Amino acid sequence: MAFDEGLLGQEAILSLFEAARWAASASNGQPWRFVWSQRDGSELHKRLVACLKPGNDVWAPKAPLLILTVTRTTRERDGAPHPWALYDLGLAMGNLTAQASSMGLLVHNMAGFFPEKAKELFSLPADHEPVTMVAVGRLGDPEGLPEKLRARELAERTRKPLSEIFLGQSP
Numbered sequence: 672m673a674f675d676e677g678l679l680g681q682e683a684i685l686s687l688f689e690a691a692r693w694a695a696s697a698s699n700g701q702p703w704r705f706v707w708s709q710r711d712g713s714e715l716h717k718r719l720v721a722c723l724k725p726g727n728d729v730w731a732p733k734a735p736l737l738i739l740t741v742t743r744t745t746r747e748r749d750g751a752p753h754p755w756a757l758y759d760l761g762l763a764m765g766n767l768t769a770q771a772s773s774m775g776l777l778v779h780n781m782a783g784f785f786p787e788k789a790k791e792l793f794s795l796p797a798d799h800e801p802v803t804m805v806a807v808g809r810l811g812d813p814e815g816l817p818e819k820l821r822a823r824e825l826a827e828r829t830r831k832p833l834s835e836i837f838l839g840q841s842p
């Protein structure tokens with residue numbers, strides 16, 4: 672997607688993570704973790720960019736903010752497997768997305784990255800799983816995108832109807 676070049680500023684970024692931080696989680700375990708960088712030419716930003724898969728590496732490096740989302744897969748209190756760790760991280764990212772939206776920012780999630788590389792580059796502990804990478808910023812001009820990406824950006828957005836997502840006896 673096409674992002675505006677302008678950086679977001681530390682205060683804006685921290686308010687995104689503040690919203691994420693307040694998500695509900697199973698037993699208040701708060702398993703979400705984040706690696707993030709502004710597009711500032713830093714070593715950290717370069718490492719994040721190095722984790723993107725081809726395709727995403729065309730547009731996502733231009734975003735003012737790149738995030739690697741991570742979840743702790745074991746419970747802090749006893750080290751047992753944490754079956755809801757992904758759900759909890761998703762709720763945190765939902766909060767971040769709502770906050771971003773209220774600030775006029777767009778959030779683009781990506782599964783297209785190399786988790787093993789991310790684990791290595793950021794020295795993640797064995798029970799910390801990279802889940803997505805996320806690009807955040809203001810909408811830019813899609814004219815700057817390669818043809819295929821521009822068509823996708825300008826295409827009508829679609830979703831399944833409610834009747835397809837209800838199971839059981841739902842009306």
Ligand SMILES: Cc1cc2nc3c(=O)[nH]c(=O)nc-3n(C[C@H](O)[C@H](O)[C@H](O)COP(=O)(O)O)c2cc1C
Nearest residue numbers: 672724726727779780781782783784803827828829
């Ligand atoms: C978990 C997840 C992974 C995604 N991975 C990618 C990705 O690697 N690259 C990409 O361009 N978009 C990715 N997307 C964006 C989806 O393709 C997009 O949200 C979906 O097609 C619906 O489009 P819309 O949100 O613009 O309506 C991902 C979205 C989610 C939630």
